[in-house]
Amino acid sequence: MTPQKFSPGRTGILDDKVGDLVIEDSGRFRVHSDIYVNQEIFGLEMTRIFESTWVYVAHESMIPNPGDYCTATIGRQPVIVSRDDDGQIHVLFNRCAHRGSVVCREERGHASTFRCPYHGWMYRNDGSLIGAAQRSGYPEDFGEWGLRLAKVPRVQSYRGLVFASVADDGESLMERLAGVRWYIDAWCDRSPQGEVTVPAGAHRYEYPGNWKMQMENGVDGYHGNYVHESFAHILERSGERNATDITRARNRVGSRNFAKGLHHGDGLLEREDGMLGTYDTRSVPEYREQIAEAYGRERMEEILTQRNIFIFPNLYLFESHIRVIRPVAVDKTYVEVYPTTLVGAGAEFNKARLREHQRFFGPASFGQPDDIEIFVCAQTGVNVDAMPWMELSRGMAREYVNELGETVSHSTDENPQRAMYREWRKWMTSEEGLR
């Protein structure tokens, strides 16, 4: 029998105290570990962050043709992302207007209509109600009740990335992405045609820990030498890279080796192409030529800089993949990893990228599982009340703000995480979040 583990969810955080869970004073930045274990805080995060901000829901290449759909969740609410017969993308709540059943139970497919399994109401793939079964039981004006699959109020795409917001109003997606847009462009332009697609399959993993463990980690440049020691030795064994060189490269100060904190909680790690021994495009000159031809040499260097880009609250763009964070419960998280294909870069190159990607990412790989293990280690540790603070102060004394308003520091510094938690606090305490 499985023994009782620490039960998640210390309670008693008062709503008006939630802002106090992030403390920033001179030279020091801390968040309270209740944010990883408290059920009420998780509930507030779902409504005030996931169900208020713009969140990533799908990639357009998952639904390329009219009639294609895939499902997703916004916070805790199930949605259908569908492309109607005119090619327009809708994000519809997956909830029958009659008595609440979901109308679509597949994760991906093709359908011009959705039929509710309970009493058979039919909807078009734009959400409009075609009709109720045995219509005569309803009055004449039934058609005017406005029944349909409710639309998620705001849906917008940027370069294939589909975002949605449950809030009726607020800043537009373009305003929201203003600070990170340049990086999204560079990420897409790794394809000589500026187009990235995802295949049918994805790596998915779950872990018994809070979603913010994954949020913090993807732009944490501090952990690599310790958590990924195993991978460094694998590269050393294969003769690709000396383990000490990798350690030194991570520690190097001066050259392009930065962590950046952006507005809106976004952030990134930015490192020279090939610095960590994988994805070194200098070993694929044909590909570099293609990029240089498409965008010019100077832009090529910018594009091929290796970046892990976080877009608050649930999206990561890595060189090789799109990563989506899907919180399930305060101590349970799903993560989806969609390896990308760079359109126009050639089948062989994309195949080699995928092979290299799979070596490090996915639940059976040689890298990512070691990160997940650490999230789970922390999920046990944060139950200790005596030392409840997470120290996210690294680099505060050496970071600087550049002309774009980005906080820039060494790649091992915690400025991206500070950006995340400033944004987290903003939504958790703001009027917008309270809506």
Added chain:
Amino acid sequence: MTSTKQTWQERAELQLAAQEVLYREARLLDERRFDEWLDLFTDDGVYSLPITLSDDPREPALIRDSKAGMEERVFRLTKTLAHAQNPPSRTQHDVTNIEVGDLRDGQLEVFCNQTVHEMRTGDVFHVGLAEPRLLTARCRYLFVPDSGWRIKEKTCLLIDREYPIYNLTFIF
């Protein structure tokens, strides 16, 4: 999927021989004798856990190891500090439904089902540890009977291959 070219006695013999290797493989993995496990494969052997059934090379797999990849996997398990295997997994491979398919070009196709009971050891109160888990798959092997019954292909189709998986860092 039986071959009409064989009598049932011939098939029974092939099945017993295949079964012997499958059971041995299970035991080697459960006893963490990974180097000996590697020796079960031919030099061009492949070990894979696909996600989709498509042949499209753009499709990711959970595992698609050449022999060199398998050696790397074993190196990681035995010679490096792999946090996801520290503490390590304890496994029990159960092999059932062994069925002999076609013998073609010196290669014998064998189907079976495998259930792996897996548990990480360590502090019973820690999240993620000391919880028995069950992973189950339909498997297809290609054996080369003339090379000492070595394995040329091991493909395991996990029942939850496209769904969230916590930790697959042991050898299935």
